[in-house]
Amino acid sequence: MPVIDIVLLVALSAIWGSSFMFMRYLAPILGPAMTADMRVLIAGLALVLFFAATGFRLEWRKNWRHFLVIGMVNSGIPFLLYSFAALYLPASVEVIFNSMSPLFGALFSAIWLAEPLTGRRILALLLGLAGVFAVSSLGAVPASPWAIPAILACLLATICYALAGVYIKRRASEVKPRATAAGSQLVAGLVLLPVAVVARPPRAPSSEPILVLILFALLCSAIAYLIYYRLMADVGPTKALTVTFLMPVFGMFWGALFLGERIGASMIGGTVLILAGTYLVAGGAPPRRETRS
Numbered sequence: 622m623p624v625i626d627i628v629l630l631v632a633l634s635a636i637w638g639s640s641f642m643f644m645r646y647l648a649p650i651l652g653p654a655m656t657a658d659m660r661v662l663i664a665g666l667a668l669v670l671f672f673a674a675t676g677f678r679l680e681w682r683k684n685w686r687h688f689l690v691i692g693m694v695n696s697g698i699p700f701l702l703y704s705f706a707a708l709y710l711p712a713s714v715e716v717i718f719n720s721m722s723p724l725f726g727a728l729f730s731a732i733w734l735a736e737p738l739t740g741r742r743i744l745a746l747l748l749g750l751a752g753v754f755a756v757s758s759l760g761a762v763p764a765s766p767w768a769i770p771a772i773l774a775c776l777l778a779t780i781c782y783a784l785a786g787v788y789i790k791r792r793a794s795e796v797k798p799r800a801t802a803a804g805s806q807l808v809a810g811l812v813l814l815p816v817a818v819v820a821r822p823p824r825a826p827s828s829e830p831i832l833v834l835i836l837f838a839l840l841c842s843a844i845a846y847l848i849y850y851r852l853m854a855d856v857g858p859t860k861a862l863t864v865t866f867l868m869p870v871f872g873m874f875w876g877a878l879f880l881g882e883r884i885g886a887s888m889i890g891g892t893v894l895i896l897a898g899t900y901l902v903a904g905g906a907p908p909r910r911e912t913r914s
Contacts, residue, residue, distance in 0.1 A: 622856055623855070626855050626856050629852055630852060630864060630867070631867065632848060633845060633848045634864050634866075634868050634870075634871050636841055636844070636845045636848070637841065637845055637864065638716055638867070638869070638870070638871025638872035638874070638875060639840075639841065639871065639872070639875045640837070640841040641703070641707070641712035641713070641715045641719070641872050641875075641876070642872070642875040642876055642879055643833065643836075643837040643841060644656060644703055644704050644707040644712070644715075645711070646830075646833060646880070647833060647837065648707040648708050650826055650830045651821075651834065652817075652820050652821065652822050653701055653704035653705040653707070653708065654701060654704075654813065654816045654817045654819075654820040654821075655820065655821055655822065656700075656707075657697065657700035657701040657703075657704045657813060657817075658701075658813035658814055658817035659810075659817070659834050659838060660837060660842055661692070661696050661697060661806040661807070661809045661813070661842065662806075662807070662809075662810025662811070662814065663810075663834075663835060663839065663842075663843075664810075664838045664839065664841075664842030664843040664846075665803060665805075665807025665808070665809070665842075666807060666810075667843040668803035668806065668843050668846065668847075671803075671843075672799065672800075672803055677800075678800075679800040679803055680800060684793075684796050684800060684804060685804070687796050687804075687805075688801070688804035688807075689805075689808050689812070690788060690792075690793075691788065691789060691801055691805040692804070692807075692809030692810075692812070694784055694788065695781065695782060695785035695805060696805060696809045697809035697810075698781050699778035699779075699781040699782060700778075701813070702774040703719075703775065705771065705774050706771040706772070706774040706775050706778075708767070709765050709768055709770075710762060710763070710768070710772070711876055711880070711882045712872060712876040713877065713884060713888060714888065716868055716871075716873065716876075717752070717756050717869050717873075717888060717891055717892050718753060718772065718775035718779065719775070719779060719872075720749075720869055720895045720899055721753065721776065721779040721895060722779040722783055722865070723783075723899050723902045724746050724895075724899065725779055725780050725783035726782070726786050726787075726902070727745060727746070727902045728742075728746060729787050730786075730787065733787050734790060734791065742901065744898070744901060745897075745899070745902045746898065747898075748901070749894070749898040751894045752892065752893070752894030752895035752897075752898070753772075753776070753891065753895070754891075755887050755890050755891035756888055757772050757891075789801070798850045798853060799846075799850055802846040802847075806842060849864075865899050866896055866899065869892045873888065873892075
């Protein structure tokens, strides 16, 4: 892999790993709905304007239905779920659960894409589930009546990512990836906007959260997608998927550095189990995924 692509891969892992830190900061201030909606709406607007300036066409009339489905299943709903979970879970725990998405992708590809569910992939799923159990039951998750719903929200978000990957492969493979990145986020932002308005915080936030929100949207969605699709074009989906291996490392690092979160042995052990399963999937032609948190 060329050096520039290695640098981009590490940078993308650091950016997407930081997204959980941003949600952990913003969700208690803005609410989950506003946090998720503004992320996709600002990023979508930025990408649409950027592509318009560069002459790239999104072909709205042809692709709007795909943008709607992919936008909600691959961005809007999972971002909302992660923002809800951020009220109750450390950012470092959320990013570990996010690593389950390629494992669910392998399962759904076997169901809907006729890709064989080999013994290797079954073992990968079992390792991933064992990792989730280790993280959620051995002290990494704060004691709270909302802890279990928050964990389920994280897992449902990874299921959404996997379902979106199946949809893209079956129904929207002809749509240009850059068009999907911009159009899907803008449409998801518009669909979630009424929910965000209804669930807006009772008081207007100060300037600091607003600036953090803009940085969050531009960095973790707009810029991240541009890097991701550059990697997809340069090294292919299999190598681009290795971003999954580095995200928990950066996610735990950012959480510890900026939020003072503790990195425990159960978190490290659970991460090893989940990423071992991800490695087994990645080593056997993983299903293509278009986005992440």
